[in-house]
Amino acid sequence: GAGVSQSPSNKVTEKGKDVELRCDPISGHTALYWYRQSLGQGLEFLIYFQGNSAPDKSGLPSDRFSAERTGGSVSTLTIQRTQQEDSAVYLCASSSTVYNEQFFGPGTRLTVL
Amino acid sequence: GQNIDQPTEMTATEGAIVQINCTYQTSGFNGLFWYQQHAGEAPTFLSYNVLDGLEEKGRFSSFLSRSKGYSYLLLKELQMKDSASYLCAVRDKEAAGNKLTFGGGTRVLVKP
Numbered sequence: 634g635a636g637v638s639q640s641p642s643n644k645v646t647e648k649g650k651d652v653e654l655r656c657d658p659i660s661g662h663t664a665l666y667w668y669r670q671s672l673g674q675g676l677e678f679l680i681y682f683q684g685n686s687a688p689d690k691s692g693l694p695s696d697r698f699s700a701e702r703t704g705g706s707v708s709t710l711t712i713q714r715t716q717q718e719d720s721a722v723y724l725c726a727s728s729s730t731v732y733n734e735q736f737f738g739p740g741t742r743l744t745v746l
Numbered sequence: 747g748q749n750i751d752q753p754t755e756m757t758a759t760e761g762a763i764v765q766i767n768c769t770y771q772t773s774g775f776n777g778l779f780w781y782q783q784h785a786g787e788a789p790t791f792l793s794y795n796v797l798d799g800l801e802e803k804g805r806f807s808s809f810l811s812r813s814k815g816y817s818y819l820l821l822k823e824l825q826m827k828d829s830a831s832y833l834c835a836v837r838d839k840e841a842a843g844n845k846l847t848f849g850g851g852t853r854v855l856v857k858p
Contacts, residue, residue, distance in 0.1 A: 637788075668848075673851075674850055675798045675848040675849050675851050676846075677848075678846065678848075689845065692845075701844075734779065734791045734794060736798040737788035738782075739787065739788050
């Protein structure tokens with residue numbers, strides 16, 4: 634079956650603009666995670682969704698960042714008023730249960746000029 | 747909080763063995779994962795340890811010592827395609843869900 638997909642694969646935007654990044658998890662996976670990876674760095678946790686529970690937003694770096702997961706499937710990460718330091722690869726992952734391995738999507742490379 | 751350390755870069759020769767160490771400090775350990783990430787690609791799962799000891803999967807093995815806060819990933823019979831970054835990640839039982847904290851990754855370069 635299909636893996637985790639993300640769109641767009643690349644996004645170039647101007648400072649101050651809003652961007653939306655999309656993640657389609659593996660069908661049936663109840664847990665969905667967003668991470669950010671800066672060049673040459675490890676992954677930084679952003680937000681986590683599990684079923685209908687309230688999301689864990691503890692990793693969001695500022696109130697310019699928000700995420701939704703509609704219908705327990707597709708998720709959108711929104712960054713408002715983008716800044717240059719937001720430039721990174723944004724990775725989405727899903728898992729079938731809370732304790733299983735996470736499967737990652739290919740990521741969206743965001744460049745803020 | 748958590749602190750995870752692993753070397754930044756390692757170089758090895760094709761056919762050789764490389765050991766990537768990972769040390770961690772966590773308030774409530776609940777499992778350690780190793781992921782492989784080729785440049786420009788998504789991380790892919792390699793191994794999971796939650797109990798002390800060695801887990802072997804073909805050419806790759808992962809070891810865990812909870813008392814020492816230490817793990818290593820052993821890559822045997824290195825192939826050129828093993829050139830990638832290897833990410834150590836720890837799950838904390840004090841954290842909600844399956845949130846993982848990642849180390850900075852170890853870039854392994856395999857030379858002919």
